[in-house]
Amino acid sequence: MIPAQFDYLAPTTVEEALAALAQHGDEAKILAGGQSLLPVLRMRLNAPEMVIDLGKITSLRGVRDDGDAIVVGAMTQHSVVGSDPLVAEHAALVSKAVEHLADAQIRHRGTFGGALAHADPAGDLGAPTLALGAQFVVQGPSGTRTVPADEFFVDLFETAIGEDEILVAVRLPKHTGWGAHYEKFVRVAHQWPIVAVAAAVRVEGGTIAEARIGLTNMGSTPMRAHAVEQALVGQPATADGVREAASRAAEGTNPPSDLNGDADYRRHLATVLTRRAVLTAAGATG
Numbered sequence: 001m002i003p004a005q006f007d008y009l010a011p012t013t014v015e016e017a018l019a020a021l022a023q024h025g026d027e028a029k030i031l032a033g034g035q036s037l038l039p040v041l042r043m044r045l046n047a048p049e050m051v052i053d054l055g056k057i058t059s060l061r062g063v064r065d066d067g068d069a070i071v072v073g074a075m076t077q078h079s080v081v082g083s084d085p086l087v088a089e090h091a092a093l094v095s096k097a098v099e100h101l102a103d104a105q106i107r108h109r110g111t112f113g114g115a116l117a118h119a120d121p122a123g124d125l126g127a128p129t130l131a132l133g134a135q136f137v138v139q140g141p142s143g144t145r146t147v148p149a150d151e152f153f154v155d156l157f158e159t160a161i162g163e164d165e166i167l168v169a170v171r172l173p174k175h176t177g178w179g180a181h182y183e184k185f186v187r188v189a190h191q192w193p194i195v196a197v198a199a200a201v202r203v204e205g206g207t208i209a210e211a212r213i214g215l216t217n218m219g220s221t222p223m224r225a226h227a228v229e230q231a232l233v234g235q236p237a238t239a240d241g242v243r244e245a246a247s248r249a250a251e252g253t254n255p256p257s258d259l260n261g262d263a264d265y266r267r268h269l270a271t272v273l274t275r276r277a278v279l280t281a282a283g284a285t286g
């Protein structure tokens with residue numbers, strides 16, 4: 001199918017994009033890499049009158065070091081984030097997740113901000129950004145505000161970005177020296193996970209000193225596995241040390257049941273994948 005007819009604007013500044021959003025209100029839709037929006041338009045699940053393409057706003061692209069955080073511009077493509085040395089050094093969990101996100105073609109078009117704004121509960125970037133305590137920088141008519149990750153993901157395909165706002169950047173607090181791993185379970189390569197687990201751990205002398213665990217597709221939003229994080233602290237970074245903590249991965253979750261698996265299956269997967277993710281992040285064997 002082809003999309004319903006729409007008008008198209010390609011502003012070169014965020015201010016112009018915001019002015020267009022203000023003018024067209026809920027008749028407008030932001031276009032980033034188009035990897036989620038275009039299928040929606042083609043299936044006519046949405047028919048905006050105006051599409052505002054952020055592709056020419058160069059200030060929204062790129063990765064930079066900002067002291068205690070790495071800042072990723074919203075329009076930075078997945079492929080750029082995945083190969084960026086600053087992200088790899090200071091926010092390795094994000095690099096690991098991007099490695100597993102879709103295929104090379106989609107990683108070259110799709111953007112970091114677009115995927116996070118889309119807020120698909122099966123999307124691969126929510127759990128790692130939540131686990132790292134990312135800050136989401138959104139700009140609107142009255143200026144810029146920063147939303148912490150645990151307030152950004154509101155519900156299924158819903159974020160804290162207002163209708164008159166644009167996500168401009170994501171700040172990733174530095175976790176330099178932490179071990180990281182993203183364990184994704186799929187039935188078909190290059191697809192969204194049935195369940196995935198993002199784990200970052202800091203190991204000191206063979207003992208887990210700090211842990212941050214995010215879960216993908218275990219509820220309507222990405223979730224932190226707080227019970228596992230607490231149980232891991234002080235444990236030896238070994239299979240025996242991690243197993244019991246990982247068994248708490250499904251606590252407080254509300255996973256969906258669908259053709260890929262029911263809720264109980266997902267709860268079981270979460271515990272298995274958490275154990276694997278933590279052990280790999282900690283550089284442990286067995």
Ligand SMILES: Cc1cc2nc3c(=O)[nH]c(=O)nc-3n(C[C@H](O)[C@H](O)[C@H](O)COP(=O)(O)OP(=O)(O)OC[C@H]3O[C@@H](n4cnc5c(N)ncnc54)[C@H](O)[C@@H]3O)c2cc1C
Pocket residue numbers: 029030031032033034035036037038054074075100101102103106109110111112113114115117118122123124125161165166167168190191192193
């Ligand atoms: C075949 C296929 C397989 C895929 N597999 C995976 C996968 O395994 N894992 C995964 O995580 N993703 C997967 N994706 C989705 C991919 O990650 C997309 O890149 C992403 O969901 C959307 O990013 P985008 O830049 O293309 O945004 P778009 O499609 O352009 O926009 C998505 C939504 O976000 C809004 N939006 C975009 N940018 C902004 C902004 N800066 N501010 C406010 N609102 C904004 C748009 O209005 C739209 O509603 C897949 C997609 C396809 C087509």
